[in-house]
Amino acid sequence: MAQSIFITxxxxxxxxxxIALGVLDALSRATPRVGVFRTIARSTVERDYVLEMLLEHAGVDLPYELCVGVTYDQVRADPEAALAVVVERFKAVEAQCDAVVVLGSDYTDVGSPAELAYNARIAANLGVPVLLVLGGRSQSGAVPEQLGTTIPRSPAEVGQIAALALGELAHERAQLLAVVVNRADADRLDEVVASVSAVVAAGAQDRPVWALPEDRMLVAPSVRGVMRALDARFVRGDQELLTREVLSVVIAGMSMVNVLPRLQDSAVVVIAADRADVLLATLLANASGTFPSLAAVVLNGPFELPDEIERLIDGLVSPLPILATDLGTYETATRVMGARGRLAADSQRRYDTALQLFEDHVDTAELVRLLGLARASVVTPLMFEYGLIERARADRRRIVLPEGDDDRILRAAATVLARGIADLTILGEEIEVRHRALELGIDIKAAQVLSPFDPVLVHRFAAEYAQLRAHKGVTYERAADTVTDVSYFGTMMVHSGLADGMVSGAAHTTAHTIRPAFEIIKTRPGVSVVSSVFLMALADRVLVYGDCAVIPDPTAVQLADIAVSSAATAEQFGIEPRVAMLSYSTGESGSGADVDKVREATALVRERAPELPVEGPIQYDAAADAAVAAAKLPGSAVAGRATVFVFPDLNTGNNTYKAVQRSAGAIAIGPVLQGLNRPINDLSRGALVDDIVNTIAITAIQAQEASA
Structure with a gap:
């Protein structure tokens, strides 16, 4: 039976x-099959966006329809019958999972006391312990014009709510697992915990109490959320900026000179559609860089912009989103103020912030222990990625990202900083990089932003590079021109100790990324070549494939070097190395130049690393499948259980990793460069944000090892 938790x-x-996202994330680290179940949804027609968000989490693989119990209408019509349906449908989800996060209802149609009691009855009938969530803010008293702001409750008030809620749970015989106070007063977290803990103890229960502080970013709506609340039309601007959070609203119902001083950072400015002068002034102010950076403009009223104004706006080339609604000013302002943030549907920044807030304030190890979840023996892709992030966090390193003009790099940087994975230096002109981050609605304030034309560093790097390459006739003048290239500048930062590693390649070729490393960083002692591996995260294990990105046709000596380096990389990332030297022939069954090369390379590996389990030449099926191995190479310590696969050439390796990635649904992390004195890693130009985050974590871990 799955170990489950009921969040209400x-x-x-x-x-x-x-809280549900944080719990799901914590459970996904401990066990491979995690499910989500929503007991009561608003409708069978309109999909529940919270459930959709949780089902999109990388550790969950269940269809939406399976994960919904009943609707409010069914509960109102016959509560007992609805309860029976919820239990039946939950059991179907539970049967497919090791752990299930169960979501209670959302207080839509019935009174709070009755709804909490019904949630408690469901939990008791499911036999699932309750994680009780208490609100640390009052439900009224929002600050005018400041979206998402409410009045914090005192510790005593939170304690009173806890007493009422715990009474309801006890009355329905629901088992309490723990209590989380969310959106609590950041200055009084300890007092809030103490107040609720006293209430819990008074009920003769020894249960943990945690408190998360209010973070305005989590409840502020995005520009897309405002557009949804207004049922507005997108008129123009950069649609990438619809994810930006809206923190305030400015009603521009006055003259241009009086509107400009009232502009605020991350504000939506509501402008009557027939006030073209105010619209143009607002767009110019936002583009100037001397006024606050706005989130969006909303044009209200049933008026079309004149053609001449459209042409003027075209000339501005402003990325600021402009929305349009036919509503009047009062209705527009009311709807904007009533818009609420959706946790992950609209914003990666909000998603990252929520996860980090949960991790910072909830003892996830204790939570998993309370649920009785043992660490699984299999390693899923998600669990492997979590392991990378945890290791990177344990000893943070500084990684330089040369491509500060790429939105993917900025988004990945925001995630890395929010999750505490590494310290970052981003190359680019500071005003441009930070302005773009503001437009995207992401937070990179903690990152260092350096210009590759910084005169002090250019002089320092040029002198050093000229000295390193003097034997190639490189002069100071030529060096000064070379080091302003972002790849060279970033590599010189690593060489000079200003950064511990570099990740590049999202917008540059592999050659452009790693050529400076060959010239400046050079190979480690005892390593003749720089090669690469992909960490292939399959459904239940992680394999190492090398070389799939650097050396087109390695010699036997180079192939042996790749094998030894790949085994060391495997060990570095917690994979026990068992090396398969791949060929089209297994054992002594074949001959020819290609097979002989692999046979010679295998002998060299055994000579260089006699303690390393290695087999070759061997075919892929004999290396990976125990049944085939028993027939072709019985008694081998590697055949059938290889973890490191060394391909005879780049053509084979590159095609194989892509075939496995696409056909088997594996996550390919890499290429991870190996053999360099300091870690430099290349990205695919099609890299997604998650790929970049993983590569930064890997580079940070390599940097930890390099300095050990």
Whole structure:
């Protein structure tokens, strides 16, 4: 039976989805098959966006329809019958999972006390312990014009709500697992925990209590959320910026000179559609860089912009999103103020912030222990990625990212900083990089931003590079021109100790990324070539494939070097190395130049690393499949259980990793460069944000090892 947890709250707008995301993330690290189940949904027609968000989490593989119990209409019509359906449908999900995150209802149609009692009845009938979420903010008292702001409750008030809620749970005989106070007063977290802990102890229960502080970014709507609330049209601007959070609203119902001083960072400016002068002034102010950076403009009223104004706006080339609605000013302002943030549907920044907030304030190891979840023996891709992030966090390193003009790099940087994976230096002109981050609605304030034309560093790097390459006739003048290239500048930072590693290649070729490393960083002692591996995260294990990116046709000596380096990389990332030297022939069954090369390379590996389990030449099926291995190479310590696969050439390796990635659904992490004195890693130009985050974590771990 799955170990499950029922998340419910005593009222609406407690931020229960933030807690559910954090719990799901923690469980996904401990066990491979995690499910999600929503007990009561608003409708069978309109999909529940919180459930959709959780089902999109990398550790969950269940269809939406399976994960919904009943609707509010069914509960109102016959509560007992609805309860029976919920239990039946939950059991179907539970049968497919090791752990299930169960979401209570969202306080939509019935009174809070009755709804909490019904949630408690469901939990008791499911036999699932309750994680009770209490709201640390009042549900009224929002600050005018400041979206997402409410009044914090005192510790005593939170304690009173806890007493009422715990009474309801006890009355329905629901088992309490723990209590989380969400959106609590950041200055009084300890007092809030103490107040609720006293209430829990008074009920003769020894259960943990945690408190998360209010983070305005989690409840502020995005520009897309405002557009949804207004049912507005997207008129123009950069649609990438629709994810930006909206922190305030400015009603531009006055003259241009009076509107400009009232502009605020991350504000939506509501402008009557017939006030073209105010619209143009607002766009110019936002583009100038001397006024606050706005989130969007909303044009209200049933008016079309004149053609002449459209032409003027075209000339501005402003990325600021402009939305349009036919609503009046009052209705527009009311709807904007009533818009609420959706946790992950609209914003990666909000998603990252929620996860880090949960990790910072909830003892996830204790939570997993309370649920009785043992660490699984298999390693899923998600569990492997978590392991990388945890190792990188344990000893943070500084990684330089040369491509500060790429939005993917900036988004990945924001995630890395929010999750505490590494310290970052981003190359680019600071005002441009930070302005673009503001437009994207991401937070990179903690990153260092350096210009590759910084005169002090250019002089320092040029003198050093000229000395390193003097034997090639490189003069200071030529060196000064060379080191302003971002790949050379970033590599010189690593060489000079200003950064521990570099990740590049999202917008540059592999050659452009690694050529400076060959010239400046050079290979480690005892290593003749720089090669690469991909960490192939399959459904239940991680394999190492090398070389799939650097050396087109390695010699026997180079192939042996690749094997030894790949085994060391495997060990570095917690994979026990058992090396298969791949060929089209297994054992002594074949001959020819290609097979002989692999046979010679295998002998060299055994000579260089006699303690390393290695087999070759060997075919892929004999290396990976125990049944085939028993027939072709019985008694081999590697055949059938290889973890490191060394390909005879780049053509074979590159095609094989891509075939496995696409056909088997494996996650390919890499290429990870190996053999360099300091870690430099290349990205695919099609890299996704998650790929970049993983590569930064890997580079940070390599940097830890390099300095050990």
């Amino acid at each position: 709250s005593a009222e609406g707008h407690s931020g229960k989805s933030t």
